[in-house]
Amino acid sequence: MNRFAALLDRLAYEPGRNAKLRLLTDYFRATPDPDRGYALAAMTGALTFRNAKPALLRELIAERTDPELFALSYDYVGDLSETIALMWPVRPGANHSPTLTEVVEALTHAGKAAMPGLIARHLDALDETGRWAFLKLITGALRIGASARLAKSAVAALGSLAPDDIELAWPGLTPPYEGLFAWAEGKGERPETGNPAPFRPVMLAHALEEGDLPVMLPEDFVAEWKWDGIRVQAVGATAHGLPMLRLYSRTGEDIAPAFPDLVEALRFEGAIDGELLVRRETRIENFNTLQQRLNRKTVTTKMVAEYPAHIRAYDLLAEGEEDLRGLPFVERRARLEAFVARLASPRLDLSPMVAFATPQELAAARSDPLAAGAGEDADAVEGLMLKRRDSLYVPGRPKGLWFKWKREPYRIDAVLMYAQRGHGKRSSFYSDYTFGVWSGNELVPVGKAYFGFTDEELRDIDRFVRNNTVNRFGPVREVTHTAETGLVVEVAFEGLARSTRHKSGVAMRFPRLARLRWDKPPSEADRLENLTALLDRTPATPEIEAGSAGD
Known part of the structure; x- marks a missing residue:
């Protein structure tokens, strides 16, 4: 030890x-x-x-x-x-x-x-x-600056294997991985789990950065909508003469028991990479609706009827016993289109492609999905995915193959109310912040953030917290937040939803600090009415972090 x-x-x-x-x-x-x-x-x-x-x-x-x-x-x-x-x-x-x-x-x-x-x-x-x-x-709080991918890469480095070799063998293996180490050191065969419907490590995307867009031309890239659900992998197989379906999260957790309607409806042999959503009649609902089905141990008949689960397919990783991950994306897409057409299931459809001829057309589609063809599903779009036509399906986040381009975040000015110490390297700093907006003459919390600022800004905020503490609650400090004195922060967030957990009745999804507004008095921060006006336009909820296409 x-x-x-x-x-x-x-x-x-x-x-x-x-x-x-x-x-x-x-x-x-x-x-x-x-x-x-x-x-x-x-x-x-x-x-x-x-x-x-x-x-x-x-x-x-x-x-x-x-x-x-x-x-x-x-x-x-x-x-x-x-x-x-x-x-x-x-x-x-x-x-x-x-x-x-x-x-x-x-x-x-x-x-x-x-x-x-x-x-x-x-x-x-x-x-x-x-x-x-x-x-x-x-x-379970091992924040040591070494990712699971890095640890698996270290196992590969024991011999002549590549990190992707370990990733591909990993699903279904259990500690203490003696067979995996023997294989990595050249002392044994590749370990097999015997799982008839195995999970395949997912391929992820990089966020689009400045300078990337000008090279996004239709001869090299395809575009599709980035849906606001959770990334899943549906794997069908036959075991002991009976059909089975496993539904995996992006981390490989089998979540099929929470979605019996999908398990009963889908019968195929292969592996589909897609987005788990709720679809009512012809309309894809936003993430706030999907959350009613997530993280539940038991699912009632009423819940299944009110929130029918649906998969919007992005990719075909296997068809029957044939592994398709080594084929270019455009070939996998063609196979996927034929595969979905043959199934003809109301619980499964294709994620439509977004036609474009220039980078400017891509930018226009991102800004206005409704006008670009997303139709009544536009509220469930959180951006675009851009994929190289020749990209193989590679585990992890390879550079230059897939890009995600989210829609511009919403922004408000809020007032810092509480601060808590961070963990690991941040344990000496107050780096977790709760902020609020005005409701009448009172500040009410609307979210928490612990990233988005530079190291220098972290030191500045920490100094402000220590010098302006008015109350303590264990590791949490309350800081001064009146109309005249306090720290205003510009908060960027992906979406908004109603929340019974917050006094304000609303909460943000993926909030982060975008800017410190030392120049602005707290009285000029945003009001709750500004946020509630957005509720009908922002398809998200902060209660659970969701992965979407390419996340």
């Missing part, structure tokens, strides 16, 4: 990607099975411990330290795991230092009653860094 903790500590402070990759590769090469497999699982989000909750950790530290001292320390540090790791009473020699495997297997099998004692024993046995890593592991 201490070796894994040392790795995490170094990764957190190493800025360079190549240096991180070397650290990970060296760790995987020097660490035996199954420890290295559980480390890989931790870094790719494949471990969960349902009986280890933050509330339990608070109870354990409360039994060992003064509650007021802990509250003050937590407020200063801003991170629960780091605070407990620093304050946990040292007991040298209390227990032997556990291996990562011992930790993971004990936590996996421990019942609720045994969990407090188990966690306390491990914290007693570990050093400060080990305690921090252990707590991050069990709370």
Whole structure:
């Protein structure tokens, strides 16, 4: 466990990607099975411990330290795991230092009653860094600056494999991945899961940047609408003589049980990449409507009838047993059109292409989807996808092949009301902000943001928070926000929806700070009426982050 903790500590402070990759590769090469497999699982989000909750950790530290001292320390540090790791009473020699495997297997099998004692024993046995890593592991908060893709790339670097080889073999594998490591090191065959309807790693897009648009010509690129739903992969197969359908999220989670109407309606053998939406009669509804079907363990007949699920297809990854990912996009598209036509299902249709002859026509379509042919579905469009005609379907986010071009965000001026410390490298700064707009003579919260600003702006806001705190609620500070004094921020956001969770009755989707308005008094910030006027024009909700075509 201490070796894994040392790795995490170094990764957190190493800025360079190549240096991180070397650290990970060296760790995987020097660490035996199954420890290295559980480390890989931790870094790719494949471990969960349902009986280890933050509330339990608070109870354990409360039994060992003064509650007021802990509250003050937590407020200063801003991170629960780091605070407990620093304050946990040292007991040298209390227990032997556990291996990562011992930790993971004990936590996996421990019942609720045994969990407090188990966690306390491990914290007693570990050093400060080990305690921090252990707590991050069990709370699922491993923000170490190393992505799952980078960790898989490090496995590939153990031998002659490419990162995409690992990505393609990954779906369906389970910790501690001993077969995967053996294959990467040239000591075994490619691991197979035996899944008749496997997930294929998704291909993602880069945001369109300045200078990209002039080269978007119809001889090289095609365009299609970017729909405001969630990216899914529908995989059909025959298992034991019976048809089956699995519906995967973009991360590979099988969400089919939440959509029995799709499972019953779609019968095919192949793999479709598309967008999960709600379609009523002939109209695609916005994301706010789709959310009624998301993240539910049980689905009623009434819900299925009121919010019928639908897939709008973007790509065909497999047809029967034939893998199509190595074909150019235009060939896959032609196969997809024929495939969807043969199915003739009311629950599945094609995402229409957007015709254009010049970059200027693309810009016009992005600005006005209704006029560009999106018809009554225009409210569910959040931009354009641009794809090279010759692009293969490659896992990850390859450069130069797919681009996403979202519609211009909405912008308002709001007033900073509350601030909370960040995590990881931001744990010393107040970097999570709640802001509001005027409703009568009162400011009401409408959203939270924790990105969009530069490092210099972060330091400026942090200084303002510390110098203008009027109240404290644990790690959260309330800052002055009157009509005369306060900080006005320009907020950009993708959409708006009604929300019972906010006093204002509205909430934003994907808000970020676009600009600091030191020049503007809080009294001149926007009013709630300005936002409510947008509700009928903004197809989104902030309650859940959604991925769309190419996201």
